[in-house]
Amino acid sequence: MSFDIDVTLQRGKRRIALCHRTQARIVALIGPSGIGKTSILNMVAGLLRPDHGHVRVSEAPLFDSDRRLDLSPARRRLGYVFQDRRLFPHMRVRDNLLYGRKPSSPLSLDDLAHFLGIAHLLDRWPNTLSGGEAQRVAIGRALLSYPRALLMDEPLSSVDSRRKEEILDMIRHIPDISQVPILYVTHDLGEARRLEAEVVIVG
Ligand SMILES: Nc1ncnc2c1ncn2[C@@H]1O[C@H](COP(=O)(O)OP(=O)(O)OP(=O)(O)O)[C@@H](O)[C@H]1O
Numbered sequence: 001m002s003f004d005i006d007v008t009l010q011r012g013k014r015r016i017a018l019c020h021r022t023q024a025r026i027v028a029l030i031g032p033s034g035i036g037k038t039s040i041l042n043m044v045a046g047l048l049r050p051d052h053g054h055v056r057v058s059e060a061p062l063f064d065s066d067r068r069l070d071l072s073p074a075r076r077r078l079g080y081v082f083q084d085r086r087l088f089p090h091m092r093v094r095d096n097l098l099y100g101r102k103p104s105s106p107l108s109l110d111d112l113a114h115f116l117g118i119a120h121l122l123d124r125w126p127n128t129l130s131g132g133e134a135q136r137v138a139i140g141r142a143l144l145s146y147p148r149a150l151l152m153d154e155p156l157s158s159v160d161s162r163r164k165e166e167i168l169d170m171i172r173h174i175p176d177i178s179q180v181p182i183l184y185v186t187h188d189l190g191e192a193r194r195l196e197a198e199v200v201i202v203g
Contacts, residue, residue: 001023001025003056004056005054006019028184029202030200030201031187040185043063044062046063046076058148078147079180081151085134089125092123100145112144143178147180149180149182154185155171155184168191182197
């Protein structure tokens with residue numbers, strides 16, 4: 001489990017940059033609004049092209065401007081969990097989870113649903129879930145796609161504080177059960193501490 005990220009991008013007047021190499025299981029990118037945290041995640045995901053640099057996740061090269069390497073988002077095999085959960089409204093929870101599941105995934109639906117505390121929700125529709133429940137499903141769907149890493153962009157910003165603590169405890173254990181490292185964007189140092197994350201200040 002490792003991240004090796006060295007990217008720069010000029011966006012309007014702002015220069016967005018991150019240079020960090022680590023073997024930490026969870027890395028928290030922290031910084032004020034507008035500094036470029038989401039842009040950095042998008043550069044790692046392949047949704048935004050850096051002007052220069054490289055991205056390697058667990059030794060796999062995903063982008064390298066010197067070598068003209070730029071894998072498509074699908075080929076990067078990264079799971080992205082957004083602030084707004086983006087579940088498919090026309091699919092029950094079970095089908096949301098199974099969407100994009102890789103047969104090679106070492107995680108079974110049942111084990112993962114149990115770990116995430118959503119086993120009792122598998123037959124529900126997304127619009128019947130609370131914010132915290134829906135976010136657990138979004139995390140499960142990302143994990144079942146057998147990602148190299150999880151990218152999480154302020155995933156708990158609309159979850160109340162008690163549920164937030166529970167979900168943070170669950171997220172903290174994801175690398176243990178899945179061997180999937182996490183790049184986690186937040187502006188809340190308390191969240192990073194609860195995750196026992198390595199903190200990287202952006203900006
Ligand atoms: N499509 C775009 N075109 C030009 N500039 C953009 C675009 N999207 C974002 N920006 C600018 O890039 C900078 C970084 O934005 P970004 O969303 O990455 O910051 P952030 O740290 O994630 O902010 P927040 O915490 O508010 O989500 C901001 O100044 C923003 O205005």
